[in-house]
Amino acid sequence: MKNVTNSTALHPRPIRELYPAITPYSQGFLSVDGTHDLYWEQNGNPDGVPMLVLHGGPGAGATAAHRRFFDPDHYRIIIFDQRGAGRSHPLGCLENNTLHHLVDDIAKLKNHLNISRWHIFGGSWGSTLALAYAQAHPKDCISLILRGIFLMEAAEIDWFMHGMRLIFPEAWEAFTKGRDVKNLLQDYHADLTGTDDEVAIKAGLQWSGYETTCSSFLPRHDTITSEEQRFYALAMAKIEAHYFATQVIAPENSLLNKIDIIRHIPASIIQGRYDIVCPITAAHRLHQAWPEADYVIVPDAGHSFLDPSLRTRLIEATDNVKNLR
Numbered sequence: 001m002k003n004v005t006n007s008t009a010l011h012p013r014p015i016r017e018l019y020p021a022i023t024p025y026s027q028g029f030l031s032v033d034g035t036h037d038l039y040w041e042q043n044g045n046p047d048g049v050p051m052l053v054l055h056g057g058p059g060a061g062a063t064a065a066h067r068r069f070f071d072p073d074h075y076r077i078i079i080f081d082q083r084g085a086g087r088s089h090p091l092g093c094l095e096n097n098t099l100h101h102l103v104d105d106i107a108k109l110k111n112h113l114n115i116s117r118w119h120i121f122g123g124s125w126g127s128t129l130a131l132a133y134a135q136a137h138p139k140d141c142i143s144l145i146l147r148g149i150f151l152m153e154a155a156e157i158d159w160f161m162h163g164m165r166l167i168f169p170e171a172w173e174a175f176t177k178g179r180d181v182k183n184l185l186q187d188y189h190a191d192l193t194g195t196d197d198e199v200a201i202k203a204g205l206q207w208s209g210y211e212t213t214c215s216s217f218l219p220r221h222d223t224i225t226s227e228e229q230r231f232y233a234l235a236m237a238k239i240e241a242h243y244f245a246t247q248v249i250a251p252e253n254s255l256l257n258k259i260d261i262i263r264h265i266p267a268s269i270i271q272g273r274y275d276i277v278c279p280i281t282a283a284h285r286l287h288q289a290w291p292e293a294d295y296v297i298v299p300d301a302g303h304s305f306l307d308p309s310l311r312t313r314l315i316e317a318t319d320n321v322k323n324l325r
Contacts (some may be wrong), residue, residue, distance in 0.1 A: 056124035059239025092235035101286035162206020204234030217302035272301030
């Protein structure tokens with residue numbers, strides 16, 4: 001079993017800044033069925049080693065910050081927005097939007113970009129999708145870098161909907177205001193997927209505010225002011241509620257049951273000790289099932305990959321796999 005790294009507080013390491021901001025050298029849309037067109041972009045070195053970035057949520061979409069965890073001189077950095085998310089069309093669409101569809105989409109994007117093998121970098125829901133994709137296509141993965149582990153199991157969803165109130169009671173009060181607390185997910189799902197746009201946007205803002213407040217190690221309160229931001233918040237909340245309500249992975253199908261398929265792939269599990277959105281329990285379970293993977297506990301970080309200590313360990317992880325291709 002590899003050693004667990006949990007020593008940042010005792011042996012401080014220099015905080016790493018993100019790599020400089022870059023812009024895509026190519027971008028476009030990939031039609032994956034009769035409904036969904038996925039936005040994709042490539043950054044960094046066109047002749048570099050491919051690195052696929054899987055955003056969280058589900059439904060959050062990728063941002064410019066996602067490009068900056070990788071050495072742009074070494075990596076061909078590939079980012080895409082999953083079905084219904086970010087710049088993909090149609091925004092917030094739930095039709096044919098499941099984990100199975102997203103895994104297939106990654107395979108289609110790989111073929112579209114003529115890539116033979118790539119590194120996979122995913123956090124939160126992105127870690128779920130990374131594990132599912134790697135288990136379906138193990139020969140296509142050079143390495144996995146996983147952050148804020150989420151296994152899409154019922155206990156994790158119950159924690160999100162109800163358990164986080166133990167740490168963020170004021171945020172949970174705002175999240176549940178005017179809601180049927182005993183049927184909270186169903187209540188949100190009905191509003192977010194209903195026909196009343198005003199009700200849906202209000203629910204989306206409630207949901208987004210709750211998740212944002214609980215995500216960072218240090219207090220963070222993002223302000224949503226534009227109509228575009230409101231619709232993106234609605235899309236994320238709508239897709240998350242849809243997945244939480246319909247895509248729970250049953251114990252007999254747990255991603256942990258299929259680790260033997262990917263055990264040989266070099267991997268890092270990087271987890272903020274005080275991640276409230278995706279508590280460390282899931283990362284610990286993944287480590288127990290996959291002791292061959294590096295397991296890094298960051299003692300002064302939460303869920304957000306922009307928390308300085310967590311950001312540092314993620315950048316170090318991407319630097320450490322430069323020798324793999």
